Amino acid sequence: xxxxxxxxxxxxxxxxxxxxxxxxxxxxxxxxxxxxxxxxxxxxxxxxxxxxxxxxxxxxxxxxxxxxxxxxxxxxxxxxxxxxxxxxxxxxxxxxxxxxxxxxx
Amino acid sequence: xxxxxxxxxxxxxxxxxxxxxxxxxxxxxxxxxxxxxxxxxxxxxxxxxxxxxxxxxxxxxxxxxxxxxxxxxxxxxxxxxxxxxxx
Numbered sequence: 001x002x003x004x005x006x007x008x009x010x011x012x013x014x015x016x017x018x019x020x021x022x023x024x025x026x027x028x029x030x031x032x033x034x035x036x037x038x039x040x041x042x043x044x045x046x047x048x049x050x051x052x053x054x055x056x057x058x059x060x061x062x063x064x065x066x067x068x069x070x071x072x073x074x075x076x077x078x079x080x081x082x083x084x085x086x087x088x089x090x091x092x093x094x095x096x097x098x099x100x101x102x103x104x105x
Numbered sequence: 106x107x108x109x110x111x112x113x114x115x116x117x118x119x120x121x122x123x124x125x126x127x128x129x130x131x132x133x134x135x136x137x138x139x140x141x142x143x144x145x146x147x148x149x150x151x152x153x154x155x156x157x158x159x160x161x162x163x164x165x166x167x168x169x170x171x172x173x174x175x176x177x178x179x180x181x182x183x184x185x186x187x188x189x190x191x192x
Contacts, residue, residue, distance in 0.1 A: 008132070008173055049174035050134075051182040059174070063132070090173055092131075 002036070002067045003093055009080065010053065010088040011060040013046050023083060024062055030079050036068025053087045065094070117154025121162075129162045131169035134176045141167060144180040 007027070011020055020043070028038045044061035053059060068076075073091055080089050121127055127136060140148050140155070140163055147167055150160040170176040177183035 010173060048184060050171075050177040051174055051184055052187065053174050057184045057187075061173075088173055090131075090169060092169070 001069055003070055004039075005066055005068060005073065006092050006094055007064045007066070007076070007080075008090050008092075009062045009064070009086055010049070011062060012054075012085040012087060013056055013058045013060060015060065015085050019085070020060055020062065023085065024064065026083070027064065027076065027080065030076055031064075031066050031068050031072065034068055034072030034075055036066050036072050038064060038066045040065040056087075059087055119154060119156040119159055121159040122156055129159065129166050131166040131173065131175065134170050137163065137167050137170055137176060141176070145171075145177050145183075 009024075009027075011023065015023075024041055024043075028041070031038050040063075042063040042065075044063065046058050046060045048058050049056070077089070077091060080086055121129060129136070131137070140153055142148060147164055150157065155163060167176065171178050180186055
């Protein structure tokens with residue numbers, strides 16, 4: 001059973017573009033290992049945060065959209081938590097029918 | 106004593122019912138900022154006229170936006186205020 005999820009990650013502004021890509025690729029690999037597919041990776045670039053996060057006033061936002069089974073969320077979040085350079089993250093289930101989501105993928 | 110109304114308040118309506126194109130989404134804080142006070146508190150639907158369904162969604166998205174540092178929890182913690190106080 002596949003569900004459409006979206007993951008927004010706030011990364012440290014000290015990380016370079018390459019390092020960020022590596023982190024995101026790592027997460028993509030985990031999603032695929034758990035039987036899901038990554039549909040979209042959207043890098044918003046370094047943006048100002050509304051309040052200081054770990055003494056930084058800015059951070060890099062990366063949004064990922066994927067289809068994956070619900071069981072994979074725990075595994076993905078576990079890995080996100082132990083990754084260095086990730087300040088904040090949020091996983092949101094997107095309100096779309098799973099059938100339509102798989103068609104697109 | 107007459108109870109004549111001095112003015113007729115403009116009819117409130119739910120902006121999200123009126124225009125379904127406006128997406129309630131935590132990723133778009135510029136929409137949510139209209140429904141929050143300068144200090145960051147969510148304005149009651151009684152004031153803004155938002156319907157119950159959309160007010161629930163609005164609250165949820167504001168809280169998500171705060172969590173991801175897209176909106177501030179309180180103005181005293183906001184980056185803008187902190188910048189000014191440092192000068």
